[in-house]
Amino acid sequence: MVTRKQHEEPIIRPDCRTRRGLELIAAQWSMLVVVALGEETKRFSQLHAQIAGISKKMLTQVLRELERNSLDKRVVYLVIPPMVEYSLTPLGLTLRELIYALRDWSERYIEEVERRRTEYDQQDKTLLQEQIMALVQQWTEAS
Amino acid sequence: MVTRKQHEEPIIRPDCRTRRGLELIAAQWSMLVVVALGEETKRFSQLHAQIAGISKKMLTQVLRELERNSLDKRVVYLVIPPMVEYSLTPLGLTLRELIYALRDWSERYIEEVERRRTEYDQQDKTLLQEQIMALVQQWTEAS
DNA sequence: CCGTATCCAAGGGGATACTG
DNA sequence: CAGTATCCCCTTGGATACGG
Numbered sequence: 001m002v003t004r005k006q007h008e009e010p011i012i013r014p015d016c017r018t019r020r021g022l023e024l025i026a027a028q029w030s031m032l033v034v035v036a037l038g039e040e041t042k043r044f045s046q047l048h049a050q051i052a053g054i055s056k057k058m059l060t061q062v063l064r065e066l067e068r069n070s071l072d073k074r075v076v077y078l079v080i081p082p083m084v085e086y087s088l089t090p091l092g093l094t095l096r097e098l099i100y101a102l103r104d105w106s107e108r109y110i111e112e113v114e115r116r117r118t119e120y121d122q123q124d125k126t127l128l129q130e131q132i133m134a135l136v137q138q139w140t141e142a143s
Numbered sequence: 144m145v146t147r148k149q150h151e152e153p154i155i156r157p158d159c160r161t162r163r164g165l166e167l168i169a170a171q172w173s174m175l176v177v178v179a180l181g182e183e184t185k186r187f188s189q190l191h192a193q194i195a196g197i198s199k200k201m202l203t204q205v206l207r208e209l210e211r212n213s214l215d216k217r218v219v220y221l222v223i224p225p226m227v228e229y230s231l232t233p234l235g236l237t238l239r240e241l242i243y244a245l246r247d248w249s250e251r252y253i254e255e256v257e258r259r260r261t262e263y264d265q266q267d268k269t270l271l272q273e274q275i276m277a278l279v280q281q282w283t284e285a286s
Numbered sequence: 287c288c289g290t291a292t293c294c295a296a297g298g299g300g301a302t303a304c305t306g
Numbered sequence: 307c308a309g310t311a312t313c314c315c316c317t318t319g320g321a322t323a324c325g326g
Contacts, residue, residue, distance in 0.1 A: 012175055013195045021249020022174050024256065028318080031165050032155055044288055052156045055320060060289060070259035078274055080282050081287045082326085091252065091259075098244050105241055106164020109234065113167065116213035116234075128219065133306060135221050171298080187308055198300060203309060224307045225306080272326085279326045290325070298317080305310070 024069055025099070029054055033062045034092065034099050037072060041087040071095060167212060168242070172197060176205045177235065177242050180215060184230040214238060 012019060025031050029051070036042070036050045048059055063086055066072040071092035077083040088096055155162055168174050172194070179185070179193045191202055206229055209215040214235035220226040231239055 009181075009189070009193055011193055011195055012179055017250045017253045018178065018246045019175065019249075020257070021253040022245060024249075024253075025245070026169055026171065026174055028169065031169055032162065035161065036155055038152075046152070048288095050152055050154055052154055056289065057321095058319065061319090068260050068263045069256045070263070071256070076271065076275065076288095078278050080278065082275075082278075082289085084288060091255070094252070095248060098241065098248055101241050101244065102165060102168070103161045105238060106162075106167075107160045109237070110160045110164040110167075112234070113212045113214070114163070117211050120211045120213070129306085131221055132219070132225075135223065135225075135306085137306090138223070191308095199309065200301095201299065204299090219308095225309085227308060276326060282326090288326085290323105292323085293321090295320085296318090298315105300315085301313090303310105303312085306308085 024071070025095070027062070029058055029062045030066070031099050031102065033059070033066065034071070034088070034096055035103055037086060037088050037092075038096070041085045044084050044086070047086065066092070167214070168238070170205070172201055172205045173209070174242050174245065176202070176209065177214070177231070177239055178246055180229060180231050180235075181239070184228050187227050187229070190229065209235070 025034070032051055032054075033047070036047050042050075044059070044063075047063075048054065048056060051059065063072060063074065067074050070089055072086050073089050075085045075087075077085070168177070175194055175197075176190070179190050185193075187202070187206075190206075191197065191199060194202070206215060206217065210217050213232055215229050216232050218228045218230075220228070
């Protein structure tokens with residue numbers, strides 16, 4: 001007799017590679033900055049203008065964090081007025097492709113998602129809730 | 144004479160589709176939950192056990208948000224004890240593939256990223272800093 | 287121009303106890 | 307079992323002013 005082997009699902013630990021990796025970009029602005037950095041070298045002020053609504057503080061913070069992780073490169077030119085250019089590293093480019101895929105997914109599906117969200121919010125969940133309450137009633141009486 | 148056309152970079156507005164889409168998953172736990180949901184239908188407690196360290200509160204919150212957006216489906220069984228199953232919707236499955244790609248990227252590159260981060264943190268930036276200060280000195284004197 | 291420093295409000299998210 | 311409710315801390319992140 002063949003026992004259906006129980007699928008041993010791996011536990012997503014705080015220190016597993018998947019988690020450490022996803023944390024690199026699962027932040028408020030990280031992916032947007034990578035998209036903005038995009039194809040070409042950009043100056044700080046260009047990036048700041050391109051990502052509407054980001055503060056200089058946040059932009060600096062995200063760029064520095066990406067730089068720490070060798071995902072972008074920062075070049076300071078010793079000129080007046082000061083000029084700083086950012087560009088993705090080869091490693092950052094590999095990540096960019098995946099984020100582009102997410103961007104394309106968004107372009108394609110976001111409106112469907114939002115339409116469904118509106119429907120969801122308009123649903124009436126009263127009936128199911130009443131069924132559950134009735135069931136719980138039986139449960140508490142039994143125990 | 145051919146004037147090199149200035150590349151008009153699109154502005155990433157708060158209401159653009161890219162941004163609205165990325166916000167769906169650029170949260171602390173969202174991508175992890177999608178990965179955990181993975182291939183098969185899972186019960187709440189399974190997910191809670193699988194994602195080490197997540198609180199029930201957060202798990203509930205993320206699952207509900209994904210559900211609102213039609214990325215996962217929640218099925219309540221009216222049995223004792225209560226049982227609730229979650230699974231990705233067809234729409235969620237399309238997104239899952241992209242998140243899998245990010246997971247694979249992490250598996251492959253995260254250790255290189257972290258090694259480079261260590262190097263970065265050990266760098267001495269004193270010299271560059273001094274150069275900049277000298278330059279700024281000239282600047283302020285000139286203005 | 288390219289940031290940093292400081293302050294401060296809003297809310298993300300954990301711990302715990304309780305409920306459907 | 308599958309959540310909700312409450313409390314509360316502590317980080318995130320904006321605004322503003324200032325420095326390299």
